[in-house]
Amino acid sequence: MQLIDGKATAMAIKQEIAQRVKEIVANGGKQPHLAAILVGHDGGSETYVAAKVKACGECGFKSSLIRFDSDVTEEDLLNKVQELNDDPDVDGFIVQLPLPRHISEQKVIEAIDYRKDVDGFHPINVGRMAIGLPAFISATPRGILELLRRYNIETSGKKCVILGRSNIVGKPMAQLMMQKQFGDATVTVCHSRSKTLKEECQEADIIIAAIGQPGFVTADMVKEGATVIDVGTTRVPDATKKSGFRLSGDVKFDEVAPKCAYITPVPGGVGPMTICSLMQNTLLAGERAIYK
Amino acid sequence: MQLIDGKATAMAIKQEIAQRVKEIVANGGKQPHLAAILVGHDGGSETYVAAKVKACGECGFKSSLIRFDSDVTEEDLLNKVQELNDDPDVDGFIVQLPLPRHISEQKVIEAIDYRKDVDGFHPINVGRMAIGLPAFISATPRGILELLRRYNIETSGKKCVILGRSNIVGKPMAQLMMQKQFGDATVTVCHSRSKTLKEECQEADIIIAAIGQPGFVTADMVKEGATVIDVGTTRVPDATKKSGFRLSGDVKFDEVAPKCAYITPVPGGVGPMTICSLMQNTLLAGERAIYK
Numbered sequence: 001m002q003l004i005d006g007k008a009t010a011m012a013i014k015q016e017i018a019q020r021v022k023e024i025v026a027n028g029g030k031q032p033h034l035a036a037i038l039v040g041h042d043g044g045s046e047t048y049v050a051a052k053v054k055a056c057g058e059c060g061f062k063s064s065l066i067r068f069d070s071d072v073t074e075e076d077l078l079n080k081v082q083e084l085n086d087d088p089d090v091d092g093f094i095v096q097l098p099l100p101r102h103i104s105e106q107k108v109i110e111a112i113d114y115r116k117d118v119d120g121f122h123p124i125n126v127g128r129m130a131i132g133l134p135a136f137i138s139a140t141p142r143g144i145l146e147l148l149r150r151y152n153i154e155t156s157g158k159k160c161v162i163l164g165r166s167n168i169v170g171k172p173m174a175q176l177m178m179q180k181q182f183g184d185a186t187v188t189v190c191h192s193r194s195k196t197l198k199e200e201c202q203e204a205d206i207i208i209a210a211i212g213q214p215g216f217v218t219a220d221m222v223k224e225g226a227t228v229i230d231v232g233t234t235r236v237p238d239a240t241k242k243s244g245f246r247l248s249g250d251v252k253f254d255e256v257a258p259k260c261a262y263i264t265p266v267p268g269g270v271g272p273m274t275i276c277s278l279m280q281n282t283l284l285a286g287e288r289a290i291y292k
Numbered sequence: 293m294q295l296i297d298g299k300a301t302a303m304a305i306k307q308e309i310a311q312r313v314k315e316i317v318a319n320g321g322k323q324p325h326l327a328a329i330l331v332g333h334d335g336g337s338e339t340y341v342a343a344k345v346k347a348c349g350e351c352g353f354k355s356s357l358i359r360f361d362s363d364v365t366e367e368d369l370l371n372k373v374q375e376l377n378d379d380p381d382v383d384g385f386i387v388q389l390p391l392p393r394h395i396s397e398q399k400v401i402e403a404i405d406y407r408k409d410v411d412g413f414h415p416i417n418v419g420r421m422a423i424g425l426p427a428f429i430s431a432t433p434r435g436i437l438e439l440l441r442r443y444n445i446e447t448s449g450k451k452c453v454i455l456g457r458s459n460i461v462g463k464p465m466a467q468l469m470m471q472k473q474f475g476d477a478t479v480t481v482c483h484s485r486s487k488t489l490k491e492e493c494q495e496a497d498i499i500i501a502a503i504g505q506p507g508f509v510t511a512d513m514v515k516e517g518a519t520v521i522d523v524g525t526t527r528v529p530d531a532t533k534k535s536g537f538r539l540s541g542d543v544k545f546d547e548v549a550p551k552c553a554y555i556t557p558v559p560g561g562v563g564p565m566t567i568c569s570l571m572q573n574t575l576l577a578g579e580r581a582i583y584k
Contacts, residue, residue: 127415127418130422130459158487159488165472174470175422175467178457180485188479188481189479195450199495203488
C-alpha cells in the first residue's frame, strides 16, 4: 500500500509555480495577482482565505484581500466584483463562500468575469469543462487529477466509482474522469439513492469518496489493489485535540488502507491540493493560458 | 415487452404545444418565433431543417429560415447571429450543424445569445444544466427524459448505463440521469476504452445506447426486464429501400426486445423526439420561462 502524500505534492507544485513566476518576472512579465473577497468573519472562511494568501506568498504571487462586513448589500458586493473584473492588474479573483443569506451566491458567481474565475464556478467554465474545452477547473477535482497523474495511477479504461454528486466535487469529477483527455475511465456516480452502491464500490479500481459521512467506506466495500481517494473532511468532536475536534474522512482508513494499492489520508491527502489547484489556476490566468 | 412509441409521443407533445400557443395568442401574447440558419446544401441538414420548419407549423410557431451559400464568411455568419440576437421578434434560433470547415462551429455557438440558444449547445446552458440550474437542455437528452417520464419508467435509484460519451448525447444524458430532479439514478458511462462494458450493461436497469455502432448491444448484454433506449441512427446500405439505405440502431432489436420491459425502436423511437424537444425549448423561450 502506498500513501498518497497530498501535502508533499502540493509543496512541490507550489515550488514549481514559484520557479515559473521567477522566470516570468525575469523576462519582464507581470507578477500574477490573485484577489480574494471575504464577507463577514466566519471561522472556516477566515482560515481558508488566510491559507490562500499564504500560498500566494509561497508561489511569488501578488495577493489582495478585500473585506466586507456581513451586512454588506448585494449591490455593493456586485460593484466590487465589477471593479475587479475591470482591474487590469488583477489576473484572477475569488469570492469566498458561503455568503450571508441575503446575498445570492449564484448571482455573485455569474457576475465574475469567467476569464478571471479561478475558482471555476462560473457556468461558462463549468460548461466548457464539460464539453472538453480549455477552462478553469475547480479546485478539488483538479487537485485529485493532479494526484492521480503525479502518482502514475492508471485510470484509462478502469472502473472509477464516485460517491456523491455535489456541484463542487462529484459532478465535475465524473465529467473529468470520463473524458479521454483526463481520466478516460468508466465512470459510475453513486449517491444517497443508489441501491447498488456497495456492489459498485466492490468492483471499482478507483473510488473517489465525497459524501461527507465519516467512515462510510469500509473494508468489505473495497477490492484488493484498489486506489481510494478520500475527499471527506467532516469535523468530529475529539476531546484529546486542542481545537476540540479532528477531521474525519469518508473512508475507514485503518481497515481499508491494507487492501489498497494507493490511498489518501485525511488530513494531508486531497485537502492540501485544493489551495494548490487555485494557485495553478492563478498562474494560468496570469499567463493568459486559457483565455486571451 | 412494451414498445416506446416516440412518434406518437412527439405528436401528442406537439399538440399540447399548439394548444398552449393558442392560449397565449388568445390572451394577447406573442406567437413564439423560431429562426434557423442553414449554410450550404448538405442533404441531411436540408432534411432536418425542413422537418423543423414543418414542426413549427404544427406547433403554431412562426418560423424563419435564413440561407447562406457554403462559401459564406465566418464574419458574415457571425453578423447574422448578432442580428438575430438583437431581433426582439426572434425568441430562439439555431444554426444547423455541421458548418463548412472554414467556419469555427464553437465560435458560432458561443456567439449565440444563451437566452435564445434553444439547441442548448452554448457553454452557459451546458454549465447551468450541469449544476442543476434552469437551462435549455439539448434535444436528444431532453427527448429521452420525456419518453422515460411519459412511460412512467422508474429511474430513481436504478442503475443506468450510458454507452458513449459524446457532447450532444452521452455526457449531458449522464448529467441529467444522475441529478435528483431528473433521473436520480446511479449512472455509469461506458465508451470505447471501457474494459467492463459488457458487465456494466448486464447489471443495468436502463441502457441508453449512443455509440453509433449498428447492432452493438446484443441479447447477452441485457438483463431480463431492462429498459433499452436506442439513440443510434446509422445509415446502412439496403437495396430494398428506395433511398438505398435504412436506419440502424445500436441495439440488435430482434433479439434484445423480448428481454426488455421497455424498448425504443429505430426509427420511430428517440428520433422523432429530438425535433419535439426543440419545439418545447422554443415554447419556453417564447414564454421567457427560463431566462427573463
